Amino acid sequence: MAVAVQNAPGQPAQTHADVTRDVVATLAPATKGYYLLLAGAVGLFLIGASTLLLIVKEGLGLAGYNPPVFWSVFITTFVFWVGIGHAGTLISAILFLFRSPWRTAVYRATEAMTVFAVMTAALFPIIHIGRQWLFYWLLPYPNQRYLWPNFKSPLLWDVFAIGTYFTVSTSFLIFGLTPDVAAVRDKATGWRKTVYSMLSMNWQGTDNQWRHYSRAYLYLAALAAPLVLSVHSVVSWDFASALIPGWHGTIFAPYFVAGAIYSGVGMVFTLLIPLRKYLKLEHMITDYHFDNMAKLTLFTGTILFYAYGMEYFVAWYSGNTFEQTTFFRRAFGPGWWAGWSMIIPNAVLSQLLWFRKVRTNLTSLFVLSIFINIGMWFERYVIINSLTSDYIPYAWDQMTPTWADWGILAGSFGWFGMWFLLFAKNFPVVAIQEIKEFIPMPRQRAGGHH
Amino acid sequence: MAKVTSGVLASFEHIDAACDTIKALRARGHRKLTVYYSHPNHEIEEACGHQSSPVRLFTLIGGLTGTTAAFSMQIWMNRDWPLLVGGKSIVAIPAFVVIGFELTVLIGSLATLLGVFLLSVGMRNKGVIYDERYTDDRIGVFVPAGAADAAGIEKLLRDAGAVEVKHAAA
Numbered sequence: 001m002a003v004a005v006q007n008a009p010g011q012p013a014q015t016h017a018d019v020t021r022d023v024v025a026t027l028a029p030a031t032k033g034y035y036l037l038l039a040g041a042v043g044l045f046l047i048g049a050s051t052l053l054l055i056v057k058e059g060l061g062l063a064g065y066n067p068p069v070f071w072s073v074f075i076t077t078f079v080f081w082v083g084i085g086h087a088g089t090l091i092s093a094i095l096f097l098f099r100s101p102w103r104t105a106v107y108r109a110t111e112a113m114t115v116f117a118v119m120t121a122a123l124f125p126i127i128h129i130g131r132q133w134l135f136y137w138l139l140p141y142p143n144q145r146y147l148w149p150n151f152k153s154p155l156l157w158d159v160f161a162i163g164t165y166f167t168v169s170t171s172f173l174i175f176g177l178t179p180d181v182a183a184v185r186d187k188a189t190g191w192r193k194t195v196y197s198m199l200s201m202n203w204q205g206t207d208n209q210w211r212h213y214s215r216a217y218l219y220l221a222a223l224a225a226p227l228v229l230s231v232h233s234v235v236s237w238d239f240a241s242a243l244i245p246g247w248h249g250t251i252f253a254p255y256f257v258a259g260a261i262y263s264g265v266g267m268v269f270t271l272l273i274p275l276r277k278y279l280k281l282e283h284m285i286t287d288y289h290f291d292n293m294a295k296l297t298l299f300t301g302t303i304l305f306y307a308y309g310m311e312y313f314v315a316w317y318s319g320n321t322f323e324q325t326t327f328f329r330r331a332f333g334p335g336w337w338a339g340w341s342m343i344i345p346n347a348v349l350s351q352l353l354w355f356r357k358v359r360t361n362l363t364s365l366f367v368l369s370i371f372i373n374i375g376m377w378f379e380r381y382v383i384i385n386s387l388t389s390d391y392i393p394y395a396w397d398q399m400t401p402t403w404a405d406w407g408i409l410a411g412s413f414g415w416f417g418m419w420f421l422l423f424a425k426n427f428p429v430v431a432i433q434e435i436k437e438f439i440p441m442p443r444q445r446a447g448g449h450h
Numbered sequence: 451m452a453k454v455t456s457g458v459l460a461s462f463e464h465i466d467a468a469c470d471t472i473k474a475l476r477a478r479g480h481r482k483l484t485v486y487y488s489h490p491n492h493e494i495e496e497a498c499g500h501q502s503s504p505v506r507l508f509t510l511i512g513g514l515t516g517t518t519a520a521f522s523m524q525i526w527m528n529r530d531w532p533l534l535v536g537g538k539s540i541v542a543i544p545a546f547v548v549i550g551f552e553l554t555v556l557i558g559s560l561a562t563l564l565g566v567f568l569l570s571v572g573m574r575n576k577g578v579i580y581d582e583r584y585t586d587d588r589i590g591v592f593v594p595a596g597a598a599d600a601a602g603i604e605k606l607l608r609d610a611g612a613v614e615v616k617h618a619a620a
Contacts, residue, residue, distance in 0.1 A: 016586065016587035017586055017587040020585070020587070146530070148530065148531050151524045151528060151545065151546060151549065152542055152545040153535070154548075157549060160553070163556075164553070164556040167556060167559070168555060168556065182585050183586065186582035186584075186585045204486060205486050205584055206484050206486055206570075207484065207487075208569075210487065210495070211495065211498075212565070212569045213566060214495075215503035215505045216509075216562050216566045219505070219506065219562050220559055220562055220563075223509075223558050223562070226555070230548075230551060433489040433490065434490075436489035440465075441465035441589075442465070443464050444466055
């Protein structure tokens with residue numbers, strides 16, 4: 001007789017056929033609500049795209065490009081989106097290597113979030129360079145003037161870091177999707193079957209395919225894992241290697257990485273809490289998963305708390321007037337509202353997650369996640385704001401974002417949302433094959449393996 | 451029309467039955483089995499008795515190629531257009547480590563993917579019959595065999611607990 005299936009971590013008893021059926025069901029024709037959301041995202045994206053066209057026509061001066069801060073909202077948003085991506089790779093690669101069972105149900109959605117967030121971030125350097133059609137000047141290629149880019153500049157490291165991050169995380173996502181796309185193919189009919197057949201790249205789940213696949217997945221995870229730590233470290237060096245008060249700190253790399261994961265898990269909450277309800281995946285993505293992700297948020301939020309405190313301590317303890325002035329102005333200067341918009345949500349509100357009731361209440365998590373998104377955007381805004389008051393008070397001035405900055409910011413959310421929504425309705429957002437790994441197959445004889 | 455490999459395809463619902471069958475068939479000298487299953491499963495992998503995948507060589511060679519390419523590119527380009535920046539020497543190895551690391555990961559990953567593609571995914575299991583339930587909840591075992599042996603193999607498979615048996619003739 002078949003032995004009854006056990007619970008996979010955080011999930012009720014279900015069979016392999018249930019898993020395939022429930023996940024494939026999420027790809028059913030979309031409702032009106034979905035199309036409304038998608039239209040909203042496309043609308044926002046079009047606002048961004050038209051703003052960019054105007055910037056190309058009129059010049060970067062349309063955005064708040066005024067001394068002493070030139071690349072204000074654009075770089076803020078760039079760092080914000082790169083950071084969002086990090087939680088996805090942490091959950092998909094690092095937790096895979098640690099064999100953490102709770103990653104299974106959520107990693108696909110977070111990995112997709114990573115890819116789309118990095119796609120969004122990558123737009124900002126291109127927007128900022130002004131002449132977008134010359135973006136390839138960033139790459140080392142043989143040219144008439146025998147010039148090579150400056151390999152000692154963190155900005156060039158960033159080109160390689162973001163390029164690698166995007167390529168590797170996209171490959172990792174597509175690679176992990178292949179067996180699931182094959183499972184969808186085998187349930188689909190009509191033209192959708194043809195499309196999924198092509199995308200499944202002949203996947204049939206043979207012993208030979210799994211043998212190479214499982215090994216390769218392990219290696220890809222091992223290669224992607226250090227990217228989680230390295231990419232945002234490189235982004236932080238864009239700032240830390242400049243002699244600007246408020247930027248020139250050795251704490252920057254770990255501080256940025258913790259912030260990135262914190263903001264990324266925040267975005268996962270914002271996306272997954274409504275998504276699992278809409279796709280009826282409540283029995284797969286459960287309180288157990290949210291509780292664990294909330295603990296990750298608490299951990300990284302606490303690191304941020306420490307980092308913020310340490311920045312103030314170092315400014316005071318260094319005895320350096322410029323550092324002290326910068327940090328005094330962060331809290332009490334003209335940009336005080338931004339300074340507190342960063343400290344309160346990130347350092348203070350994250351501490352609410354010590355309470356289990358907050359961690360398992362999805363409404364409170366969702367509300368908190370919105371604050372996390374806002375707080376982390378302001379963290380980067382505050383860091384850029386350091387440029388407004390460096391060594392010579394004569395040169396001090398405020399940041400002056402214009403409608404063009406906000407247009408591009410709105411466009412970035414639209415672009416990200418559009419890709420995420422399209423993904424969620426056309427590909428399995430829960431990894432079918434990995435959920436099955438946790439559900440024992442039926443046996444003729446009683447007793448398990450090992 | 452692709453050439454069909456003749457043989458017998460059995461579907462199993464129970465994992466222990468499938469694994470025992472695979473082991474029994476291998477013991478009888480059937481080495482060219484094709485086993486289909488829906489998720490990574492080390493019990494089946496053990497029964498199939500494969501050696502470690504050679505994909506790791508692709509990863510290693512790709513990664514080392516990336517490291518070498520990154521450092522040689524940076525050293526050569528800096529010497530080709532020597533420009534002093536920030537008081538660093540022309541060939542400033544610590545400054546080159548970041549790109550060295552990034553290209554190791556980049557080329558290592560791409561080589562891994564190429565390895566899997568060449569070893570398995572791209573090379574489809576030509577001519578071997580398949581059933582759509584193998585990505586769902588069934589395990590499939592295909593035994594290549596001529597018409598003469600098919601009946602004996604079918605009996606073995608049914609006795610072992612196969613819920614469905616299909617024949618493919620060339």
